[in-house]
Amino acid sequence: MVEEIGRTADGDIIINVGPQHPATHGVLHLVITINGETIKKVEPHLGYIHRSIEKMCESLTYRQFIYVTSRMDYLSSHINNHACALCVEKALQIEVSSRAQVVRILLDELTRIASHELWWGAMAMDLGAFTPFFHAFRERETINDIMEETCGARLTMNYIVPGGIMQDIHPNFQKRIKDFIKLYKSKISEYDELVTGNIIFQNRMKGVGYLSAEDAISFGVTGPAARGSNISCDVRKIYPYEIYDQLEFVEVLETGCDSFARYMVRIREMNQSIRIIEQLVDNIPEGDFQTKTKAVLKLPKGEFYQRVETARGEFGVYIVSEGGTTPYRIKFRSPGFSNLSALDHMARGSKLGDLVAIMGTLDLVIPDIDR
Amino acid sequence: MLSFSNISKSIDTWLNATFNSTWTMLFEMVIAGVGVISLFAILGLVLVLMERRVAAWIQIRLGPNRVGPGGMLQSLADTVKLLVKEGMTPDGADKFLFNLAPFIAIIVAMLLMAPIAFAKNFQLWDMNIGVLYVTAISSIMVISILMAGWASNNKYSLMGAMRSGAQIVSYELSAGLSILAIVVLSGSLNLNDIIQSQADGWWIFKGHIPVIIAFIIFIIAVTAETNRAPFDLAEAESELTAGFHTEYSGMKFALFFLAEYINVFIVCAIGATLFLGGWMPFHIGNWESFNHIMDYIPSSMWFFSKTFFLIFLIMWFRWTFPRLRIDQLLNLEWKYLLPISMFNLLLVTAMAILGWHF
Amino acid sequence: MQEFKKEVSFVEKNKIAIKKKNMFIVNYIKDVFNGVKSLVVGLRRTMYYFSHHKEIITEQYPDNRDTLVLPDRFKGEVILVHDENNEHACTGCTACELACPNATIKIITKFDISPEGKKKKAIDKFVYHLELCTMCNLCIVACPTDAIKMAQTFEHSVYNRAELTKVLNKQGSKIREGVE
Numbered sequence: 045m046v047e048e049i050g051r052t053a054d055g056d057i058i059i060n061v062g063p064q065h066p067a068t069h070g071v072l073h074l075v076i077t078i079n080g081e082t083i084k085k086v087e088p089h090l091g092y093i094h095r096s097i098e099k100m101c102e103s104l105t106y107r108q109f110i111y112v113t114s115r116m117d118y119l120s121s122h123i124n125n126h127a128c129a130l131c132v133e134k135a136l137q138i139e140v141s142s143r144a145q146v147v148r149i150l151l152d153e154l155t156r157i158a159s160h161e162l163w164w165g166a167m168a169m170d171l172g173a174f175t176p177f178f179h180a181f182r183e184r185e186t187i188n189d190i191m192e193e194t195c196g197a198r199l200t201m202n203y204i205v206p207g208g209i210m211q212d213i214h215p216n217f218q219k220r221i222k223d224f225i226k227l228y229k230s231k232i233s234e235y236d237e238l239v240t241g242n243i244i245f246q247n248r249m250k251g252v253g254y255l256s257a258e259d260a261i262s263f264g265v266t267g268p269a270a271r272g273s274n275i276s277c278d279v280r281k282i283y284p285y286e287i288y289d290q291l292e293f294v295e296v297l298e299t300g301c302d303s304f305a306r307y308m309v310r311i312r313e314m315n316q317s318i319r320i321i322e323q324l325v326d327n328i329p330e331g332d333f334q335t336k337t338k339a340v341l342k343l344p345k346g347e348f349y350q351r352v353e354t355a356r357g358e359f360g361v362y363i364v365s366e367g368g369t370t371p372y373r374i375k376f377r378s379p380g381f382s383n384l385s386a387l388d389h390m391a392r393g394s395k396l397g398d399l400v401a402i403m404g405t406l407d408l409v410i411p412d413i414d415r
Numbered sequence: 416m417l418s419f420s421n422i423s424k425s426i427d428t429w430l431n432a433t434f435n436s437t438w439t440m441l442f443e444m445v446i447a448g449v450g451v452i453s454l455f456a457i458l459g460l461v462l463v464l465m466e467r468r469v470a471a472w473i474q475i476r477l478g479p480n481r482v483g484p485g486g487m488l489q490s491l492a493d494t495v496k497l498l499v500k501e502g503m504t505p506d507g508a509d510k511f512l513f514n515l516a517p518f519i520a521i522i523v524a525m526l527l528m529a530p531i532a533f534a535k536n537f538q539l540w541d542m543n544i545g546v547l548y549v550t551a552i553s554s555i556m557v558i559s560i561l562m563a564g565w566a567s568n569n570k571y572s573l574m575g576a577m578r579s580g581a582q583i584v585s586y587e588l589s590a591g592l593s594i595l596a597i598v599v600l601s602g603s604l605n606l607n608d609i610i611q612s613q614a615d616g617w618w619i620f621k622g623h624i625p626v627i628i629a630f631i632i633f634i635i636a637v638t639a640e641t642n643r644a645p646f647d648l649a650e651a652e653s654e655l656t657a658g659f660h661t662e663y664s665g666m667k668f669a670l671f672f673l674a675e676y677i678n679v680f681i682v683c684a685i686g687a688t689l690f691l692g693g694w695m696p697f698h699i700g701n702w703e704s705f706n707h708i709m710d711y712i713p714s715s716m717w718f719f720s721k722t723f724f725l726i727f728l729i730m731w732f733r734w735t736f737p738r739l740r741i742d743q744l745l746n747l748e749w750k751y752l753l754p755i756s757m758f759n760l761l762l763v764t765a766m767a768i769l770g771w772h773f
Numbered sequence: 774m775q776e777f778k779k780e781v782s783f784v785e786k787n788k789i790a791i792k793k794k795n796m797f798i799v800n801y802i803k804d805v806f807n808g809v810k811s812l813v814v815g816l817r818r819t820m821y822y823f824s825h826h827k828e829i830i831t832e833q834y835p836d837n838r839d840t841l842v843l844p845d846r847f848k849g850e851v852i853l854v855h856d857e858n859n860e861h862a863c864t865g866c867t868a869c870e871l872a873c874p875n876a877t878i879k880i881i882t883k884f885d886i887s888p889e890g891k892k893k894k895a896i897d898k899f900v901y902h903l904e905l906c907t908m909c910n911l912c913i914v915a916c917p918t919d920a921i922k923m924a925q926t927f928e929h930s931v932y933n934r935a936e937l938t939k940v941l942n943k944q945g946s947k948i949r950e951g952v953e
């Protein structure tokens with residue numbers, strides 16, 4: 045039988061979703077096979093925004109390569125930078141002052157909230173509700189203003205450096221954060237009114253994109269996507285870094301295994317982040333913001349790995365050093381890539397409209413997948 | 416008093432005095448045609464601006480505010496932009512159908528204008544089956560969408576068209592049933608008679624709960640029929656990029672766009688006529704002085720304010736709710752709306768027979 | 774295919790569950806009522822914003838240009854600080870050039886002859902490629918004499934890419950006395 049163009053042998057239609065499509069939030073290219081409205085197969089094609097960041101890092105020094113990581117998962121650039129700094133510090137056994145540690149965690153959690161806010165808006169927009177997007181940006185902008193004031197940039201900060209943070213915090217830092225917490229607490233109930241409680245939204249999310257715990261593990265899904273399947277995988281809890289082990293917060297777990305569970309995980313995670321911030325914001329210890337390090341960092345020969353929990357899941361930095369000033373090889377384990385791999389499995393058998401919802405709950409950031 | 420009916424009457428007498436009856440007829444047709452087309456243009460401009468404002472305020476934004484005073488001329492600028500754009504026809508498209516579809520959409524919208532009473536004694540065509548006519552013509556709309564989707568030779572367009580077909584065919588049922596409720600109560604298919612039957616109170620007040628239910632179902636059904644969010648599956652921005660008009664550009668796209676807004680206007684006008692008394696002023700029982708004051712407000716004012724209230728309602732829905740999925744959409748119709756409206760029609764009929772309404 | 778079946782069966786199960794729930798007319802009515810209620814809650818929220826214009830957060834950017842204040846740490850572009858005597862603090866040590874990850878900075882040095890006849894290294898041109906700069910702040914941190922800093926400008930668009938390559942030291946400027 046001669047295959048018609050754009051059709052499989054069974055007569056199913058093949059559609060290109062992307063690389064320019066409103067729902068893929070970037071240049072992701074999905075080749076989907078559908079029968080009517082039912083999805084039979086989803087095949088992600090990558091490479092549209094590949095910048096060979098890992099190779100680029102091999103020619104950068106240990107101070108320089110951190111800035112590149114902000115360009116991967118640009119929504120949690122602080123956390124990426126943090127991972128790299130931690131890895132270098134671990135290799136060189138640099139002690140970071142407690143002030144720097146607290147500020148780093150504060151910024152991490154703010155980043156996480158900002159990322160989840162954006163995700164919430166984009167998620168609702170994927171499902172056809174445009175208003176939440178703008179409402180989410182109101183809170184997110186406040187965080188961005190804090191970042192801008194202290195770190196000098198709104199998205200790609202490069203504020204965390206090996207040994208601490210680049211500059212001391214801005215005098216307004218604490219006050220601004222407290223203002224933000226107040227704003228957040230006054231607005232978070234609106235999220236439920238607008239989206240979470242909405243019957244249409246719940247029907248669109250519940251029972252859609254089923255991902256069992258075993259499948260989540262075998263696909264390497266991490267972060268909120270896996271916690272929606274009741275897998276405890278929060279790096280902040282199981283491999284605590286910095287002072288996370290001294291903080292009070294719970295790892296958010298949901299048992300629904302569906303899109304709604306993943307949605308709820310993120311919503312509840314924002315509240316946990318607020319809880320962490322509340323614990324720390326008044327207790328920033330005095331001291332140096334940066335430990336004195338050598339001008340030129342030389343990592344000892346060996347292999348070093350550090351993982352952190354970004355807004356999307358587990359982010360890992362793996363450095364192979366030959367003892368020089370630049371890494372011999374760097375590998376980033378980005379959460380988005382593994383999460384995307386489960387998309388096909390989750391979307392099979394559901395409707396075309398569900399694909400968008402499932403993609404939304406995976407919270408894909410394409411430069412993070414493609415690097 | 417300067418009112419539409421007086422103006423039309425004086426034009427009619429003047430024409431009759433000057434020309435013979437055939438020419439009068441012709442001139443009147445031309446005047447009506449020009450009137451409808453200019454109404455179209457104005458409605459398009461106003462409704463698009465209104466939608467953008469409503470959206471902006473709900474989304475804590477300002478909305479258009481650059482072109483003209485307070486952004487009033489924004490939609491005019493958009494129209495000019497769309498007019499001067501190239502209207503492309505894709506290579507693989509069925510050229511004839513592709514170019515025909517937007518015109519069918521707009522012609523359907525024009526035809527629907529005919530029986531609507533804009534003001535007291537101001538109607539293009541006072542036919543005795545007005546309600547039937549409206550329901551019949553509005554279902555032609557789906558043909559233009561199917562045509563556009565099929566002729567574009569684009570899978571997204573085709574899917575959008577198919578969705579739209581399923582959607583409009585099913586939602587017509589409950590829209591029709593809820594319209595029937597009013598027909599049963601007023602005992603006429605003539606829109607003018609229906610309006611007259613509401614002289615002592617609008618049906619939504621006179622008809623107790625069943626009419627309110629019918630009204631709610633009507634609003635939901637027409638939202639779906641006009642492909643507006645949360646039922647905008649035919650366009651489904653995030654799923655099908657732009658659905659059935661993915662391949663359209665320039666003026667042909669503008670025609671679809673215009674038809675959508677005109678359709679919204681028309682269904683809201685029908686809703687206002689059936690449930691809210693059309694141009695009938697708001698009267699309360701025997702409060703003579705109050706009723707008198709209400710009569711001072713021109714009837715066209717009443718009609719347009721009611722219609723725009725309903726339009727606002729539909730816009731409000733659009734900017735609040737997420738979109739349904741196709742199977743849920745059909746579930747909602749066949750499992751919820753249709754049974755409810757059938758049962759409701761039964762109630763209304765019983766009510767009409769027993770004379771339980773005011 | 775196996776996996777596919779599993780998914781389908783999940784969907785099927787869900788449908789059965791929904792069906793079971795809808796078996797009783799009371800539940801049916803309750804469903805409708807709760808659904809409508811949730812929609813009304815959402816509508817109320819959007820109506821609040823529709824009618825409360827003081828909540829609008831839009832900044833009218835090009836109009837508020839005069840009053841727009843960017844935080845003093847905002848990283849807009851690298852500038853070489855000149856004082857009123859047209860003097861700067863750059864010794865030409867190229868530490869910034871080395872610190873920069875993308876070769877944004879190029880220091881071209883020359884040798885000044887001081888009145889005593891001593892040769893002294895100084896910058897001839899501080900070339901800065903704005904189009905390559907990622908605003909990472911590493912050069913600022915690296916500079917031993919704090920000669921460069923970040924300016925708070927952000928409207929960088931030009932018609933010609935060549936305009937983005939800038940020479941930061943002003944015409945006839947020289948190094949401030951006493952900076953080593």
Ligand code: SF4
Pocket residue numbers: 851872873874875876877878905906907908909910911912913
């Ligand atoms: S800010 Fe970064 S990229 Fe720009 S010149 Fe300085 S070191 Fe280079």
Ligand code: SF4
Pocket residue numbers: 862863864865866867868869870880915916917918919920921
């Ligand atoms: S700017 Fe600073 S680091 Fe760069 S060459 Fe001049 S003195 Fe050295």
